[in-house]
Each structure stands twice: as structure tokens, then as C-alpha cells.
Amino acid sequence: MIFFGTGSANLGAVKTRNITCQHCNNQNTVFINIYRRHAHIFWIPVFPINKSGSSYCTHCKEVLSPKEMPEGLKMQYKNIKGNAKGPLWQFSGLAILACLIGFAIFSSGKDKENTQVYLSDPVVGDIYEYKADNGNYSTMKLKKVTEDSLYLSLNDFEISKKSRLYKIDKDENYPEITYGYSKTEMLQMQKQGVILDINRD
Numbered sequence: 795m796i797f798f799g800t801g802s803a804n805l806g807a808v809k810t811r812n813i814t815c816q817h818c819n820n821q822n823t824v825f826i827n828i829y830r831r832h833a834h835i836f837w838i839p840v841f842p843i844n845k846s847g848s849s850y851c852t853h854c855k856e857v858l859s860p861k862e863m864p865e866g867l868k869m870q871y872k873n874i875k876g877n878a879k880g881p882l883w884q885f886s887g888l889a890i891l892a893c894l895i896g897f898a899i900f901s902s903g904k905d906k907e908n909t910q911v912y913l914s915d916p917v918v919g920d921i922y923e924y925k926a927d928n929g930n931y932s933t934m935k936l937k938k939v940t941e942d943s944l945y946l947s948l949n950d951f952e953i954s955k956k957s958r959l960y961k962i963d964k965d966e967n968y969p970e971i972t973y974g975y976s977k978t979e980m981l982q983m984q985k986q987g988v989i990l991d992i993n994r995d
């Protein structure tokens with residue numbers, strides 16, 4: 795399957811001035827067509843590559859590539875090509891990419907911010923994602939909060955990928971037994987990267 799390729803946009807035909815068709819000798823019948831090529835991925839234009847074009851005579855239909863143009867016509871072609879502006883949609887892919895990156899930065903910043911807030915103001919039911927000593931990931935559920943301590947139930951299961959933690963975050967996986975951590979201790983664990991994330995419904 796081909797998912798990368800090129801396409802082009804026709805930027806329109808411009809009439810030349812004082813050019814006589816070298817083929818049929820008619821005046822003011824020669825037009826110049828400009829195209830802008832773009833790269834596309836899955837048929838979404840990503841960015842423009844270059845401009846090209848040709849001349850054609852409306853009377854005798856002769857089409858000339860830039861190489862075949864006589865000097866006077868070639869000069870007008872270069873001018874018209876230089877001034878031709880391509881449509882913005884040829885940048886669609888770049889715009890989409892910029893949005894995705896922007897959103898990713900925004901949400902990851904928001905996530906870190908939330909973890910800080912949740913840690914300083916814990917609420918029963920918060921889910922703490924952490925990295926275990928053996929390299930696996932698991933979660934803890936906050937069951938009780940006192941003045942200076944947090945009591946958490948440790949998930950019975952671990953999983954090898956952080957992104958799959960949602961699979962083990964089920965009520966029945968949290969036993970009744972809780973472990974107490976001081977708030978300073980917990981803060982320390984977050985700074986050390988043991989606590990990765992805190993989720994709140």
C-alpha cells in the first residue's frame with residue numbers, strides 16, 4: 795500500500811503579454827499554467843515541494859515546458875511562477891501535526907500539574923500509579939487520609955506496561971489491608987519518580 799506520494803495543485807492560468815505563439819503566430823493566445831507540487835501522506839497534503847508550469851496556446855494547443863520556451867516567454871513564465879501563491883491546504887498535514895504536538899504538550903503539562911495538586915490535597919479514592927522495584931507497574935488506592943498520613947491499598951496485580959495500568963485498576967483488585975505512608979514520604983516518592991501519576995475520577 796502506498797501511503798506516501800506527491801500531488802499538485804493548479805494555481806491557475808495567467809495570460810502572457812505581447813507574446814506571439816511560435817507555432818501558429820497568433821498574438822495573445824499564450825497562457826501560462828503554474829502548479830505547485832506537495833508531498834502527501836495517506837492523501838493528506840503535508841507540505842509543498844516546488845512549483846512548475848508550462849505554457850499553452852489556446853489557438854493551436856501547443857504546450858511548452860519551460861525548457862522549450864523561447865527567451866521572452868521564459869522570462870514571463872519565471873515572473874508568474876515567482877508570484878504564484880499556492881493554497882494553504884497544501885500545509886494541512888503540518889497544521890494537523892502542529893495541533894497534535896500542541897495538544898500533547900498541553901495535556902502532559904496538565905497531567906503533571908494535577909499530580910501535584912492531588913498530592914497536596916489528597917481525596918479518598920485517588921489512584922496512585924507507581925513503578926515497582928522489579929520494573930513492573932501497579933497502582934494503589936487511597937483509602938484514608940489523616941493529618942499527616944495516607945493509607946493506601948496496594949493492587950494485587952502488576953503489569954509490565956504503564957499504559958496498560960487501566961486494565962488492573964479494578965475495585966476487586968484492591969484488598970482491605972492498607973499501608974500507611976507519611977505525606978512527606980509520599981512527596982519524596984513522587985520526586986524520586988516512584989509515584990508516576992495520580993488519577994482522580
Ligand SMILES: [Zn+2]
Binds near residue numbers: 818
Ligand atoms: Zn499557437
